[in-house]
Amino acid sequence: MMSLENRLRETLQDKGEKVLPKPELKTKVMIEISRAHEKGSRRMKKRLLVSVLIALLIIPTSAFAYQTFLADELYGSFENVKKHITTVTMESFLLINAKLSQAKGDLGKEKYDQFKDILSVITNAKLEYSNKYGNIDYDQVPPEEMLKIKKAKMEIQPYFDKLNGQPSSQEILTPEEYELYIESLITYEKIKAQSEIDTNKSMITVELMPEELQEEFLKARDFMDYVNQKQQQSVNINQ
Amino acid sequence: MEEQMEYNELIDRTLSGNSQAYAELYDKTIQDVFKNVYFLLDDKDDVDDVVQDTYIQVYSSLCKYDRDRPFKPWIMGIMMRQIRTYRRKRWMHFRNVKKAEGYAQKAEHDFSNDIVDRHFNDKLLDSVDNLPYKLKQVVILHYLNEYSQEEVASTLGIPLGTVKSRIHAALKKLRQKGQHYGDILSKVGNV
Structure with missing residues (x-):
């Protein structure tokens, strides 16, 4: 007969190996973290805003079966996304789904439908043109498509601002500035695509870019920072 | 030692705003945290909540983490405090009701x-x-x-x-x- 201590050790450790967390738990945690992060450091917010809805598309983990998603309405299905962007995973799909649910609550039915329509232009473009890390090289997109995408980006930015609890960039900036801002966001993504950086894994730093792209990249980033600060000031004034 | 260096690197990246790094920290530690919370809570329905609270707490305390101390025990300490908070919030008789339900379910055994x-x-x-x-x-x-x-x-x-x-x-x-x-x-x- 085994001693009680050994039996205890064996039984507990045996059972411990069988107790497994559900994959959804990670999704829940990561969503909470990104919320805490948004609250904690406002300067980082803009980056997040650009990334939250779109780049969250691409965080690697193992796939698993789950119920049907809101996100299905936009992408067709997870399988469909996966065919196009190799690094996309179920988890990122879930995260988008969660963000969309939040959008539904925050925006109200009618606004949400508008938002979804515009967003689908952007997600379709992602499926059609993005590289395996989910970034689009806009230089390769046909001009008439490009016009459509830019228009959608200009329309959707105020929704992103709202979802991130920021004042609307469209309202704060002059029309020229606003257009320049959207162009900066596009350039930012374009250069990420052209540099072939795995934007899920590495921090995006200018050192990773080929030299000839660095200047354009820094210009776009500086302007994004400028808008960021302006939004921040506007928050402070209103408080 | 090497493991600790890996943790430190992930912590640095998390602190500089990379949420993917935190996802990796989660992957590296979740199995330990999860099974411990599982064993320590009476009501297994609440395990997910406590684990989630633990990771939120870990995230917000990360800047205070002392690199000279090993990381896993540090997380375990936070986990223990979260469990304590959880237990304080719950009322005894409620727990006992749940326990009784648990017994009823366990009445079925598999015959092998x-x-x-x-x-x-x-x-x-x-x-x-x-x-x-x-x-x-x-x-x-x-x-x-x-x-x-x-x-x-x-x-x-x-x-x-x-x-x-x-x-x-x-x-x-x-x-x-x-x-x-x-x-x-x-x-x-x-x-």
């Missing part, structure tokens, strides 16, 4: 060749689950996680002597229950 053996182990897990929390805590840390008595003491912030006496008391209780169960089994055998 090693049924007696398995039965014994199930009983043992049940008995551990029903230990007073303070005893259960030391049993889980010492026998599930293979923490030394000194490590248990420092994780819980209690004197080594207390750890020793709690382990002793826990084993005594488990032995008593085991004996009781053994008596029943042998009677059945006699029939």
